[in-house]
Amino acid sequence: MNWYVVYTKPKWEKKVSEKLNQIGIECYCPLIIQIKQWSDRKKKIEVPLFNSYVFVQLQDGDRNSVFQVAGAVRYLFWLGKPAIVKDEEIEIIKKSLQDVNVSEIAVNPFQVGDRIKLESGVFSNQDAIVQEVSKTHYILVLESLGCVLKIKYK
Template sequence: MNWYVVYTKPKWEKKVAEKLNQIGIECYCPLITQIKEWSDRKKKVEVPLFNSYVFVQLADKERNSVFQIAGVVRYLFWLGKPAVVRDEEINIIKMSLKAENISDISVTSIQVGDRIKLETGAFSNQSAIVQEVSNTHYILVLESLGCVLKIKYK
C-alpha cells in the first residue's frame, strides 16, 4: 500500500487524522511542539509539521474513502497523478521528529548554492541546498522531502 498526501482545510489536520484513524484508515500527521505566546501567558502546543497535510496509507482503489471525513479537501497531485510518498520518507520524518532539539547546530562559511548535509537535529542526515543566508537565519531546500527549511540563529 502506498502513502498519499491528503490536503485538509486549514487548522483541521489533527481532527482529520483522528477521524481517519476512527474509520480504520492508517494515517500520519507529524506534530511538533511549539511555544505560543499570548499577552498574558506562554503555552506549549502541538502543531502540524506540514500545514494542511496528512499522510494516509491505503490501497489505490480505496483512495476515495477519505472523502467521507469532514475537513478533507483533496489529494496532493504531482505530475497529474496523486503524489506517492515512499515508506522511507515517512520513516525519515518520524526519526527526525524524535531527534534532539536543533538549537545546538552551528554553521560556518556557508554560501548560497552550497550543498550541505545536516548532521544533527530534526532533519539529521538530510541533504540540503543553501538558498539564502542572512544575519538571522538560513533558508535550506530539502529536495528529498520537497520542502524549504528556515533555520534561525542568534
C-alpha cells in the same frame, strides 16, 4: 500500499487524522511542539509539521474513502498523478521528530532568490534560482541551460 498526501481544511489536520483512524484508515499527521506567546502567557502547544497535510496509507482503489471524513479536501498531485510518499520518507520524518537532539523544526516554502537543486523530472540534478513564487506556480531560472522554467501546482 502507498502513502498519499491528503490536503485538509486549514487547522483541521489533527481532526482529520483522528477521524481517519476511527474509520480504519492508517494515517500520519506529524506533530511538533511550539511555544506560542500571548500577551499574558506562553504555552507549549502541539501543531502539525505540515500545514493542511495528512499522510494516508491505503490501496489505490480505496483512495476515495478518505472523503467520508469532514475536512479532507483533496489529494496532493504531482505531475498529474496523486503524489506518493515513500515508506522510507515517512520513517525519516518519524525518526527525526523523535530525535531528542532536535530542538526546533520548521518547514518553509521556497523564497525568491533561493538556490535549489531539482530532484526529479526532465531537469533532474539541475541547479536553479527561484525567481517568483505564487499560489499557483514557481518560476525558476536554470542558468546552466539558459532558460526559465515555470512549474505549476494544484
